[in-house]
Amino acid sequence: MTAEYSAHHLQVLEGLEAVRKRPGMYIGSTDSRGVMHCLWEIIDNSVDEALGGHGSRIDIILHPDGSVEVRDRARGIPVDIEPRTGLSGVEVVFTKLHAGGKFGGGSYAASGGLHGVGASVVNALSERLDVEVDRGGKTWAMSFHRGEPGVFSGPSIDAAFTPFDKSSELRVVGRAAKGVTGTRIRYWADRQIFTKDATFHLDELEQRARQTAFLVPGLEIVIRDERPSTVNASGAPVETSYRYDGGISEYADFLAPDEGITDTWRLSGTGTFTETVPVLQPTGAMVPTDVQRECFVDVALRWGTGYDTVMRSYVNIIATPKGGTHQQGFEQGLMKVLRSQADQNARRLKMGSDKLEKDDILAGLTAVLTVRVAEPQFEGQTKEILGTPAVRQIVANVLTRELTARFTSSKRDDKAQTSLLLDKVVSEMKARISARTHKETQRRKNALESSSLPVKLVDCRSSDVEQSELFIVEGNSALGTAKDARNSEYQALLPIRGKILNVQKSSVSDMLSNAECASIIQTIGSGSGRTFDITQARYGKVIIMSDADVDGAHIRTLLLTLFFRYMRPLIEEGRVFAAVPPLHRVIVMNPGTKPNETVYTYSEQELHALLSKLTKTGRRWQEPVQRYKGLGEMDADQLAETTMDRSGRLLRRVRLEDAEAAGAVFELLMGNEVAPRREFIVDSSDRLSRESIDA
Template sequence: MAAKKTAKEEYNADSLSVLEGLDAVRKRPGMYIGTTDSQGLMHCLWEIIDNSVDEALAGACTEITVTLHTDGSITVEDNGRGIPIDKESKTGLSGVEVVLTKLHAGAKFGNSSYNAVGGLHGVGSSVVNALSERLDVEVDRDGNTYRMEFHQGHPGIYTDADPSAPSPQSPFKATAKRKATELRIVGKYADKHTGTRIRYWLDHEIFNSTAKFDYQQLVDRVRQTSFLVPGLKISVIDEAVPDSDGERSIVVEEDSITSDTDTLAVNIADSEASDTAEDSAYADDGEKSTAVHDESELEEIEIDEAEDTEADEDFDIESSAAQEAARETALRQAKKNIHPRVQVFHHEGGIVDYVDFLSRGEDISDIWHITGQDTYEEETQVVGANGDLHAQMIERTCDVDIALRWVNDYETIVRSFVNVVETPGGGMHVDGFLNSITKQVRKNVEANARKLKISAKDSNTKVERDDVMSGLVAVVTVRIAEPQFQGQTKDVLGTAPVKPIVTKMSDQQFGEMISGSKRGFKEQSMRVLEKIVGEMHARIQARKTKEVTRRKNALESASMPAKLSDCQPGNDDIAELFIVEGDSALGTAKAARNSMFQALLPIRGKILNVQKASTAQILANKECSSIIQVVGAGSGSTFDVKQSRYNKVVMMTDADVDGAHIRTLLLTLFYRYMRPLITEGHVYAAVPPLHRIALAGKHKGEYIYTYSEEELGIRLAKLREQGIAYNEDIQRYKGLGEMDADQLADTTMDPRTRMLRRIRLEDAAQASEIFSLLMGDEVPPRKQFIIENADDFDRTKIDA
């Protein structure tokens, strides 16, 4: 007789669980929003906003308002047609309840109400409802305002003690399952007014503790949408910001790009002229620190503090005064950095203006525009008269809108969209575009080989896609009905017929532009081809550099610049390259350095301003090419930081205005062509002292170095207070060459006693804007920046 099965071993129909309605969403939220961290939290907001944007794409909405409430809830309001309020025949539920409680329900599966839209899976609003602790919806239609409320996706009624301050903690009475919830009329409106308001509180039972709302991400997305839907006005209101800040309470970005330079607080004097009060204050970790700021904390410069200096014990006196000054600076900065209460975005220029907004650096070409419309056939499931699905071939329309330009940079910025939904992973539309422009560029490079000074027969001089994309700024958009995406998060467009349509249009229109056959494009096209060929040469040269041994032995040292005083091989993990200003400083530095791991490369004065130069000019420039060659890791898009011959690259210039200018030029070179050196923390600025105090009496033979006029005053005051005698003839250094080898080693080169500023980059896009502003060809914006920030500059820090 068989043994009786235990309950654990039994498996039958009763073991199956059936999750109804939105319970499946709460059980497996990742299937619908990707993650339950910050990314998923923001994705929920995009779903609600995209529904309002779809109304704008349908021509029924002109304004959207996103309000961030102080309790963490968010309201999205539009003046579209309003969610239908009548009964849906099959379910007997109102249109509002169907949209917010039924997955795959909506008006976007046919072609009657919507054509090219972003929210196409029909799960957006209902998923957000399921993942919200509370969701309130109000619809303005037929002269009335209709309202319905939900708790974790279930309809019902909240009883708020104060209707003006609704809360998820208020008492909630759920509607019985399988019964319709009546829409309540809570107000009156003019008959012609329509719209929808959705306010929701995300459920902390679903989202993890690391999920955080990103205001800047919201603003970027809203701005992006205002470009993609010309004429649509989108407002962002943050109720957490007091409405009492004068002109900073509202910022309007309309018709033209506003850079908000009044909110930038870039203390460029720190990297150009002298040290700020922060330079003399210790951080908690024992390092000195100072910063070049903007709204996103662009760069932070850390200073490796000397470990064993005789004067370390005296730093406490300066800290209090310097920290107080730094605190006041931080308060001023915080006031500037706070975002406005209301930001309004309204652009009429479309993606042409968007490319202009995204562009950084000097323009190589104007913005080129590719537009057109074509059709394709696609088999899809359609709903028949009896409600059944069946396959049918239908004709689709594909609208293509592409804007592009090249700038004097190696960074590539390509943004792609389908019906205003961004596709970060690209897809068929991007593949078609890039394939086309690469093919057309190769064709025209071969046709202009003589002008471009290359051999068309040399197989090694073939343009690759990376060469074409270097410095390319493009926005690629298509509008199609029912696009096929890879996954609910819509990262990649998978509708195959789109690719040949985009390729065909790009071949024809871009081909005319790059060949110069289209009127007004001849000069621009040649500049673009020269830039691309320059990138090709840089890539080929970088490959050749990688093929040789990174460290040169004595027999091979001739391949390095003759003026390089290299260090001994075998110390790659600690090797340091000092870029030294002037021959006089070089002589002293040779005697001061530790040749085991410290190399010296002198430069003559101010190097080429690479912000204004072409790739060919940079490679032809002796100083720039020497720096690139000595670092040994290539340049531009081919730069490989792992191939760098040195762990630290130190800019050692005089502590005056000219030295600061040289540092800025060097930083521009590193930022534009060797950016990973900065992003991974390998670029430093030496901090030579400005003064040397010679002590007297029993301390004779001892010296104290100071790095600013403020620090000098504090030091002298402390010496007088302690009764320590010193020589009144205080030495003021005008340049590195004035120091002897011991002084230079102690103050600037010896790791045990020196100070270095480490350059770090946090926000490449904003940093690019600042470099373009300060070092580019456009003089009026730079002049305006100086005027607007003149009050923040400390004139006492300018060398006499």
Template sequence: MAKEEYGAKDLAVLEGLDAVRKRPGMYIGTTDSQGLMHCLWEIIDNSVDEALAGFCTNIVVTLHTDGSIEVADDGRGIPVDKEPKTKLTGVEVVLTKLHAGAKFGNSSYNAVGGLHGVGSSVVNALSSRLDVWVDRDGLTHHMSFHQGHPGVYADADPANPSPDSPFKRTRKNRPTELEIVGKVPAKRTGTRIRYWADKEIFNSTAEFSYEQLIDRVRQTSFLVPGLKITVVDENVPETGDASLDEMREVDAVAPAGTTAASETETASETPDDSDAPAASGVAEPSEAVAVAQADAAAHTHARVEEFLHTGGVKDFVDFLSHGEPISDIWRIQGEGTYEEETQAVGENGELHAQNVTRTCGVDIALRWVNGYDTVMRSFVNIIETPGGGMHVDGLMNSITRQVRKAVEANARKLKVNLKDQHMRVERDDIMAGLVAVVTVRIAEPQFQGQTKDVLGTAQVKPIVTRMTDKQFGEMITGAKRGYKEQSARVLEKIVGEMHARVQSRKAKEVTRRKNALESASMPSKLSDCQPGNDDVAELFIVEGDSALGTAKAARNSGFQALLPIRGKILNVQKASITQMLSNKECAAIIQVVGAGSGQSFDIEQARYNKVIMMTDADVDGAHIRILLLTLFYRYMRPLIEHGHVYAAVPPLHRIALAGSHKGEYIYTYSDDELAGKLADLDRRHISYNPDIQRYKGLGEMDADQLADTTMDPRTRMLRRIRMEDAAQAAEIFSLLMGDDVPPRKAFIVENADDFDRSKIDT
């Protein structure tokens, strides 16, 4: 029976960090792997905030073998003096009090990632143990915590601290346990935090992701130019003969016109246009950083990766770009101000409303590449906003408006009929092939929710819009010096995407499915199959008219369609979208497949379950297949991704058996296979006609031979084209089929020794 009485005695009051341990999901989202990584981001972001403020140039993240994680920086160090209101040291306030920190004021930090004042204290509450060392005023201060409570650990081996060591908790109203454990040079400052995630809080399935850490660290190094971040992983097994340097990956970017002979040289040079933060009097790495670096040296088997970038978002866009660039990297930069009403903390701790003038720093880098994928990364300070927000809206609204103006001004040159209502550039046309990084830096940004996925500060949008209107407008019109040719290429690509979208829409209207009326709208050279077999329908793209005649007699017209092409089609990797659409062969293939092209491609509308490239078994045939694959990859990629593209495997030779096996035939697919098969027949004393037939092309086969070897699903052999790694595929297509000849030549020379005839079908 339910309890009817309900009074004040039934209310539970959770004090301090106990509320965090009771409801961790409110603070870190989940208690699985995502929450585990969130804790690390909170600690790293505190160090990065010091770098954004101009007081930190080095961060070291160490993954210890006991599962603990350590983050060290050479920033100013957490304050160690007493906070007047609580009478606690700054270290204890930051690590034990929710919504406490310098980021609520208006002086210490102007653009930070952590704004809620819960980061360090929440990590402390959810850790079985946390140790902090602070270098300030020539001294090293140390303090320990157990599940958020301060106290003292009695470690049997101080060099190897453990959360399982005996712990004595500090009683209330007792002096703080912050102790001085060493001395450092007067100018050396910094903070080092080591924590062990509490297994009582996190799920048993929660796992730390090294790949996520590296991605986040690399991203941060781009966003904070001049900040060096080192990741040390002590969990890598001893390899024996591999030195530390051989296992080190350095993402440093040397300044223009210099050669980075070593990591130190790269780190010590800064280009004139670098926006790296000033060192603000920090003359050398802190003791915390020095200790972390010494630990890395002591563990010579550890994996060490260092990240340092001086070019900021420009380097970031270059890193994200895959494919042939249409333009250089364009930069939009500047500052604007806006008024905002905010709650300020008074001298007595009370809150009151006041109007403040904010500064919004904008730094945007973008370029177009020869593809249709969009890569858009947006950030507020160092916080990624995957959902976009006001800064992205301001950018795209302005870019769309400026591109439309430029297209209208160049309509005749771009062959755009302004009277056609469909000939209007849409945002999707502009986004195709766009690689952009959008960053703004503001104090106290407003987000939609604790997850900070979307920027909600409305005043940012007009600032970004005005800045983009002026700077991007000059670039896209070619008014800015050096941009005329680039803007012409960008406009041509965008208009090409518009034509592709319009044509795809029209194609879908007339190719929903095969019937007499619809087939009449298809290319006249298409020999279509009968309707009603959508789940098994096959389209054979046949090389040449001679092979088409044989294929017509060999096919099963119930589900096999034929489309002949004339020799080698256009290399679309080098051509623009407009050129591709103007090519009869490419346009016919896209129309017959019936699912559109580029971003508008809809695999659900594809008219065939299999698209089979049937070319001669020679070098020219292989070249045609590569050109076809380039077309599929660039403009109908989902066909490859979902396994609908195949290559037919026609034979090279036919062996006619004699004697008791007369009338039987053996087909071989390479010279080596032929030699092996003949040797096997000789060994088995099976006679055969010594006049071995070698097919020079598909047209030399009769219908029965072509059906048996290449087209009949019961006896044929097909090779499915797969794309396991999209990024690697894009790089290979760009290398082997793009405009730049020297890298292709170098690739051929470097890989000549590894050439294996068995891997090609000739």
């Protein structure tokens, strides 16, 4: 370091040097996320062509040598000479920053690329890049090494590279069939730039391809993974194809995690705005000019019975995961319409003076928002946030107009669905207000606090959440035995009366008004649904203790349905358990004065194995073997020893490894659709063990 600082200390990075010096500015990072972003830049160029009606298929190939190839059958990169630079169109696209056909020249009405740096950035960060273009009956080719054009001696990454000396050359390497055009780009990410563990993630690539196929109806995207680590059992590459003709309506149905209370509504419209942009004049001067822009808005949305919000927003097919002005306008329009409709129906909905908030409206919403606008303003090259200010009001106006028309429609289906929607958002509002009102009283009481906990709760003395356990027991008879069997220091008991409400079929308001469900939520103390806060849970473990029979299994399933739908973080953190009470008590007789031995078994198979073993060793047991029909039949000592005492009990932890699959199973077993459940029962009957059913 020196105190001197003058002009000769300044560095001017020419061409692609800036990209290699500061890659994070262009692709976000140099790990796997950056590698994937480079691939999106190439794929999005082909998608922009398809969006303009050129080409209907894109192939993406992950080669065994670590390279990736993108092929399309679009118009092909221009191969003629660009007059200002004297270079071919291919070389301009891959070596010049801020060069391309998406600066308002009329080649693209709306596109994802708008900075003109995508292909050139990928080229700068690639150890090798090969491009082939079919155009004009010929196949043209060019290769680059870290952004510099030249010729490789062979097809591999290790081939010797010779840069062009005086002038570059776009070579003709073959003939293309008449009328066939397209582009093939293959590149190897530069390991001087990217981290060692940076790699292409197939699942992320498939997710993006599926999303794009939904957004561009009729476009087929084929992914072929030839890497040795991902080939299937037969040694063949993994190939997946995506094509959807239903557009974003089909996408919303695909994303929806729950059963719908409304159909998937399609809302669309356009708006115009004036934007002042600098326009390059023939003289070379940049002159501020007012340009009339058109913004096309297309939305697919539906509300379901759950409370999770699934929101996807896009600008010219580019995902904007962090939102932007279009998403702000979407939420503004929703709020305006639903608040207005709720006020008009306030008496029927019994709203009082309360107002809907954004979270009430977004609960259970699945929405896909797409906006198409020429030359959008993004915050940064990663394009995660839309910044064009005028888009907000246009989207809000379209939502307000189209959604109001849906609410004021005279069609029977529209009336029924909008009525159900208002009921849902108002019940979410009431649940939020109720949770806020009772937030303090739901916490663990102490000597200085009053408690509004359920009267029938038999609480424990300890205030240590990690050590405390809540047993949800079936019936008052089991409660009596469990009281004497528990350790009152850290074990609490909450009895329930038989089978609780099936919350999979019920609304939020029905669930909250059900005494058993409400007492469970109140006892645990963390709220429910969207307002659930696991840090407020009063117990470290929640243990379902039901009888070892079919009714007990049904009760356990109903309770798990409640936890899954409204207190899912408890399951995700492994804090929900099922107690395993024994089925049989076998008293093994010992000779002489030696006391008899008591053995508990937990299944018919285990009982038969035990009796067979005793027979072989010549030992006798008391007849008949006791078969427990319920927890109430057990003595307190027996219940403590087998089911409640930590030193000898057996617990089954309820795990959630795949939320989507679990949701589908709960909907199948507990949902409103009877026919799929009947089919499941019929198909699975041959796997049923009749010995496990009490008759």
